[in-house]
Amino acid sequence: xxxxxxxxxxxxxxxxxxxxxxxxxxxxxxxxxxxxxxxxxxxxxxxxxxxxxxxxxxxxxxxxxxxxxxxxxxxxxxxxxxxxxxxxxxxxxxxxxxxxxxxxxxxxxxxxxxxxxxxxxxxxxxxxxxxxxxxxxxxxxxxxxxxxxxxxxxxxxxxxxxxxxxxxxxxxxxxxxxxxxxxxxxxxxxxxxxxxxxxxxxxxxxxxxxxxxxxxxxxxxxxxxxxxxxxxxxxxxxxxxxxxxxxxxxxxxxxxxxxxxxxxxxxxxxxxxxxxxxxxxxxxxxxxxxxxxxxxxxxxxxxxxxxxxxxxxxxxxxxxxxxxxxxxxxxxxxxxxxxxxxxxxxxxxxxxxxxxxxxxxxxxxxx
Amino acid sequence: xxxxxxxxxxxxxxxxxxxxxxxxxxxxxxxxxxxxxxxxxxxxxxxxxxxxxxxxxxxxxxxxxxxxxxxxxxxxxxxxxxxxxxxxxxxxxxxxxxxxxxxxxxxxxxxxxxxxxxxxxxxxxxxxxxxxxxxxxxxxxxxxxxxxxxxxxxxxxxxxxxxxxxxxxxxxxxxxxxxxxxxxxxxxxxxxxxxxxxxxxxxxxxxxxxxxxxxxxxxxxxxxxxxxxxxxxxxxxxxxxxxxxxxxxxxxxxxxxxxxxxxxxxxxxxxxxxxxxxxxxxxxxxxxxxxxxxxxxxxxxxxxxxxxxxxxxxxxxxxxxxxxxxxxxxxxxxxxxxxxxxxxxxxxxxxxxxxxxxxxxxxxxxx
Numbered sequence: 001x002x003x004x005x006x007x008x009x010x011x012x013x014x015x016x017x018x019x020x021x022x023x024x025x026x027x028x029x030x031x032x033x034x035x036x037x038x039x040x041x042x043x044x045x046x047x048x049x050x051x052x053x054x055x056x057x058x059x060x061x062x063x064x065x066x067x068x069x070x071x072x073x074x075x076x077x078x079x080x081x082x083x084x085x086x087x088x089x090x091x092x093x094x095x096x097x098x099x100x101x102x103x104x105x106x107x108x109x110x111x112x113x114x115x116x117x118x119x120x121x122x123x124x125x126x127x128x129x130x131x132x133x134x135x136x137x138x139x140x141x142x143x144x145x146x147x148x149x150x151x152x153x154x155x156x157x158x159x160x161x162x163x164x165x166x167x168x169x170x171x172x173x174x175x176x177x178x179x180x181x182x183x184x185x186x187x188x189x190x191x192x193x194x195x196x197x198x199x200x201x202x203x204x205x206x207x208x209x210x211x212x213x214x215x216x217x218x219x220x221x222x223x224x225x226x227x228x229x230x231x232x233x234x235x236x237x238x239x240x241x242x243x244x245x246x247x248x249x250x251x252x253x254x255x256x257x258x259x260x261x262x263x264x265x266x267x268x269x270x271x272x273x274x275x276x277x278x279x280x281x282x283x284x285x286x287x288x289x290x291x292x293x294x295x296x297x298x299x300x301x302x303x304x305x306x307x308x309x310x311x312x313x314x315x316x317x318x319x320x321x322x323x324x325x326x327x328x329x330x331x332x333x334x335x336x337x338x339x340x341x342x343x344x345x346x347x348x349x350x351x352x353x354x355x356x357x358x359x360x361x362x363x364x365x366x367x
Numbered sequence: 368x369x370x371x372x373x374x375x376x377x378x379x380x381x382x383x384x385x386x387x388x389x390x391x392x393x394x395x396x397x398x399x400x401x402x403x404x405x406x407x408x409x410x411x412x413x414x415x416x417x418x419x420x421x422x423x424x425x426x427x428x429x430x431x432x433x434x435x436x437x438x439x440x441x442x443x444x445x446x447x448x449x450x451x452x453x454x455x456x457x458x459x460x461x462x463x464x465x466x467x468x469x470x471x472x473x474x475x476x477x478x479x480x481x482x483x484x485x486x487x488x489x490x491x492x493x494x495x496x497x498x499x500x501x502x503x504x505x506x507x508x509x510x511x512x513x514x515x516x517x518x519x520x521x522x523x524x525x526x527x528x529x530x531x532x533x534x535x536x537x538x539x540x541x542x543x544x545x546x547x548x549x550x551x552x553x554x555x556x557x558x559x560x561x562x563x564x565x566x567x568x569x570x571x572x573x574x575x576x577x578x579x580x581x582x583x584x585x586x587x588x589x590x591x592x593x594x595x596x597x598x599x600x601x602x603x604x605x606x607x608x609x610x611x612x613x614x615x616x617x618x619x620x621x622x623x624x625x626x627x628x629x630x631x632x633x634x635x636x637x638x639x640x641x642x643x644x645x646x647x648x649x650x651x652x653x654x655x656x657x658x659x660x661x662x663x664x665x666x667x668x669x670x671x672x673x674x675x676x677x678x679x680x681x682x683x684x685x686x687x688x689x690x691x692x693x694x695x696x697x698x699x700x701x702x703x704x705x706x707x708x709x710x711x712x713x714x715x716x717x718x719x720x721x722x723x724x725x726x727x728x729x730x731x732x733x734x
Contacts, residue, residue: 116612176598176619177591183620184582186613191575193560208558215551216583224544224682231543233650245483246553246640250647252543253550273613280617283600312679315591 004030004060005053005095008132014125020115023104027129028088028095029053030061032071033079035133042135043077044126045086046147046154049275050267052094055086069351076359082139089150090125091117091274099198099270112198117274119146119282123153127161140164140362144347145314146275149173149282152294156287159299165326166361167305168347168354171318172291172325173283178313181220182276185213189269198270210264210272215256223310223343227252284325295325303333304361306347306354313344371397371427372420372462375499381492387482390471394496395455395462396420397428399438400446402500409502410444411493412453413514413521416642417634419461422453436718443726449506456517457492458484458641466565466637479565484641486513486649490520494528507531507729511714512681513642515689516540516649519661523654526666532693533728534672535714535721538685539658539692540650545680548587549643552580556636565637577631577639582623590677590710594619651692662692670700671728673714673721680711 005028013021030053035042045055047066056065056072071077071084088096091114099114106113130138141162143151148170155162174182192209194200236254248254284294303326307319316337323335338353340346347354372395380388397420402409412422414433423432423439438444438451455463458481466481473480497505508529510518515537522529541549559576561567603621615621651661670693674686683704690702705720707713714721 173600175591176594176600176617177586179600179617180582180586180594180619180623183615183617183623184579184586187582188555188579190613191559191579212551212555212558212579215547215554219544219547219551224542224679227543227547228684233540233543233546246557246644248550250543250546250550252547256547256550277613312591317595 002061004058006030007095008129010125010128014121014128016115017118017120017124018116022097022115025090025097025125026095026101027090027097027125029129030055030058030065030086031133032056032058032084033082035083035135039135040137040139041081042083042085042130042133042138043140043142044130044138044151044154045071045077045084046122046126046141046143046150047086047089048145048147049089049272049279050263052092053086053088054094055084066348069355070358076355077142077362082362085129085133087126087129089122089147089275091122091271091278093268093271096125098268099274100202100268111270114270114274116281117278118153119150119278120153120157122150122278123157126150127154127158130161136161138162140166140365142166142168143170144168145170145344146279148314149279149284152284153282155300156284156294156297159297162300164302164365165298165300165304166358167303167322169307169311169314169319169344170322171314172294172321173285174280175315175318178220179280181216181313182280185216186273186276188212188216189273195269198273200269206269207264210267210269211257211260213272214260214263218256218259220313221343221345223312223341225310226341226343229341231255291321291325292328295328298326298329300326300330301332302365303330304336304357305334306336306338306357308338308340308343308346310341311344311346369428371425373397374462375496377492377495381488381495383482384485384487384491385483389464389482392457392464392492393462393468394457394464394492396496397422397425397432397453398500399423399425399451400449402450402502406502407504407506408448409450409452409497409500409505410507410509411497411505411518411521412438412444412451413489413493413508413510413517414453414456415512415514416456416639416646417630419459420453420455421461422451433715436722437725443722444509444729449729452497452500454493454496456489456514456642458489458638458645460635460638463492465635466641467569467635478637481637481641483648484645485520486517486645487520487524489517489645490524493517494521494525497528503528505529507533507732509533509535510537511535512537512711513646515681516646516651519651520649522667523651523661523664526664529667531669531732532665532667532671533725534670534689536674536678536681536686536711537689538681539661539688540652541647542682542685545587546647548583548680549647552583553640553643555579555583556640562636565640567636573636574631577634577636578624578627580639581627581630585623585626587680588710588712590679590708592677593708593710596708598622658688658692659695662695665693665696667693667697668699669732670697671703671724672701673703673705673724675705675707675710675713675717677708678711678713
């Protein structure tokens, strides 16, 4: 399979927001469309915790991306008009430098010697890519889920480098319920004997802990309402190797098992821990001393905040908080609460609901 | 510490609802107040998954019970008027026979040779205690959480043995979200190497898995709204022995850790698995072929269904389903949705909200 992935390596020491540095980190990114001569049509997409930079297919890589139906010629984020960039988050494991990468100073994997990761670091490293591409000011930052907080980090530290913001199922900072979920997910991984304080064999990683963590993730990514409609109390038919009564017997259990097995083999456990922790740490209020002060640092001429009624991880109350905050600095702020039943993940799976509102955002500001 | 616990041992084989039998099982129970001569003032309380029969203090045991503020002289379940019984569920580990008990046939602990447990078995074994006490017909069955389903099992199989039903934060059957939560809790315990397929050393049980499971439980017993108010993004001050960045740093993490450690040492892991699985299995629709048919089998002259707005484990939609079903067979059915923020556990901790409605129930039907 060919790849459209491009690599940018920063020549020098990248100072981390909290403490420490990375020597010559690499950022993997993909882009679609063309930068215009005015260089004012660039859209930067910050994804959630899990995805790679492969948000959509292209000539270089025909495999479907994680937002395939959203980005492309004639699609809501129209690559005939916009130059679209997606960077694999710093700290992730799909090409960008993270805990699974080799530390050039030691020639060994960073593992837990990787410095504390914050979403400010994710933002700052994406800025390096944007600058490398010769762009001074982005037309729009799109931030989905964790990526919305990374995007806020980008805008609050570089207010002149972004004109518009599209926040999707995100927040100003994590509430304790989300912190509790992620903390428990991390504990599941750390409790797996194979984790070995982060020094696991790459060929024998802590997949049990990762599988458990992913299942808990799925419970917060989707919704009880969706599952009630979709599974009810239907029994599973594909369960094999049941050795006793406590193994899955309902369809919902088999669904979770299948999803979790797929994910666990794809994502590095330590990278997951770092990105999960970074999601807990981010707080717009740290930029100025309060949420209001954080918002005041922003300069944006248009903001749309989209949330979903059934989202329990980034619930509607947090969407309203975002919209209220943006309103204080940008009169052209709009809050859209979608009536999707697939919870937090709706922006990835309820495309019929999301496409029109995202199309509307870009059409109305590309006149 | 003295105990008010009484033990009843059934003389014979107790046939389990699904399959198998228990030889001479023991049921632990407590009672408060006096049975009147008409024997028509008995109230049977079915508790949730975790509690013992010690619902309230008494002359024999002055330690506070799990519903201390609800049961007693002059309290909402008034022991000056009612004879109140609480049985430790069959399958539990606080005196009643369960997977941690010795199998009289082998002289060894049952462990996973314990037959599949259902809430019908919990109900049927409680009936043995009620009959042993010389009671033909209960004034009221009170069922909290899982206990509400046990209570439904009691009423549907012995419709002439109960006059009134008080359902608290319960359901007709589990929805897939709750099944997913409990399935993952069981998997956490089973994934702990110390579980050893159920054959753990009683002095070295799978406490890591149990601790993880309890934390997930807490997330569904309380509410995101409560935690946002209570903890916000407050940092923990009591964290010790932190060896790296992924250990708890927020107050909500420290709160969960403290709760989970306490619970894990108190509850037997296998008993937990059995009761958790029983909660998934119960379905009123199995009694008659549909929910409507299940309800039709009931004979009740008064029903009150109480639920809580922020309950995610037994959500409001399930309270309405219960009330609608009861209404079809009992014109004196009332649904009360309380605006508590502590989620599913509100009936244990928001006493100011629950006391008046439970007092009203008993006062109005003891005239």
